[in-house]
Amino acid sequence: MTGKAANQSEGGIGIIGCGHLGRSLAEALIDSGYPKEMLRVSYGGSSSTLEKIKKAGLLENISDNYEICKSSAxxxxxxxxxxxxCLRGLSFSGSALVVSCMAxxxxASLKEMxxxxxxxxxxxxxxxxxxRLGIAAIYPRDDALQEILSLMGLRVYELLDEELMHVFTVGVCLxxxxxxxxxxGLDLSQCVHDFGRKYPDFEEICSWARGVRPSFYSDExxxxxxxxTSTKGGITEAMIDSLNSGCTFLRAIERGVSRSKEIASKRGPALHLRS
Structure with missing residues (x-):
């Protein structure tokens, strides 16, 4: 790493949560040339997760949340x-660059907590x-974070408003x-174009979504x-249910955005109730 990314990460990088996403981030960092010995990961104690951490070659990188907060930049x-x-009560360094991947x-909720x-x-x-076909949205803009993610092979979208996370979340569920x-047999091009007039990056994200779909040997x-990929109560399910009910693709996209907002509205107050 060079420039701002190198300066920011020279104190070490920590990943709290080494499930599928955490392992993918860790492996992308190592593949980008980041020193493995400067990487720390933690996990929730699951034996199956531990086996996957071993398989990924990250056993020596296991730490705990408190050490990650204390020692990682x-x-x-x-x-x-x-x-x-699991984050409540942790003491994060004021100089650390802390990045939440939680949808x-x-x-505001995280700052309060x-x-x-x-x-x-x-x-x-x-x-x-x-x-190495991943994309990621970040908010707010940060040059060091953008550089780190780009070196990991991610195409980075810097959002101007946190509310746009809902639109991007629909994009990665496409x-x-x-x-x-x-x-x-729906006509998608006009729907995507119409939605893209309000959200200019959406057409590009839709093209990405077409490109990353796996090939299938059968309809089954x-x-x-x-x-x-359609989690119960999730955004993908909301879009698919909308399509199955006869809605246009544009309406299905809008339903996905609404579902993302509904989920967020439930998670924020739940944090405050437990505090």
């Missing part, structure tokens, strides 16, 4: 949003990061929804992919 929070409570939890300003990042799925829409394999 850059910290990625890669735990599931439902596990955010639906605002900077952690006492620091946190950058938000919405990455695409771990498998796209593993293939691969399965596109498959359903195309199976129905395609349908299984759609089922696997």
């Amino acid at each position: 850059v910290i990625f929070i890669a735990v599931r949003p439902q596990s955010v409570e 639906g939890i605002s900077r 952690l006492g620091i300003d946190v950058f938000r990042m919405m990455p695409s799925s771990p498998d796209t990061i593993d293939k 691969p399965a929804a596109l498959l359903v829409a195309e199976k129905m 394999a395609r349908d299984e992919y759609i089922r696997r």
Whole structure:
């Protein structure tokens, strides 16, 4: 790493949460040339996660959350949003660059909980990061973070407003929804163009989503992919349900954005209730 990224990361990089996303970020850092001995990762204690950490060659990098907060200059929070409570009581350095990858939890909520300003990042799925086809949105802008992510092989979108995270989240959920829409024979180009007039990066993200979809040897394999990526109550499911009910692709996109906002509105107050 060079420039601002090197200066920021020379104190070490920590990843809190070494599930699928955390491991993908760790491996991308190492593949980019970042010194493995300067990387620390933590996990929640699951034996299956530990086995996957071993398989990834990260066993010697295991640390705990307190040590990561104490010793790391850059910290990625890669735990599931439902596990955010594991962060309560941690003491983050005021000089550390702390990046939350948790969907639906605002900077304001995190500041109230952690006492620091946190950058938000919405990455695409771990498998796209593993293939060096990943994209990520960040807010607010930060040159060092942008450089670190670019060196990891991610295409970075710097958002001007935190609310745009909802639109980007829909973007990274598009691969399965596109498959359903195309199976129905819907005209997508005009819908994507119309939505892109309000959100200029959306057409490019839609092209990315088409490009990262896996190839399928059968209709059954395609349908299984759609089922696997459509989490119950999630954004992909909301878009697919909208399509199955007869809505246009544009309306399905808008429903995905609305669902992202609904999820976020529930997660923020839940943090305050537990404080």
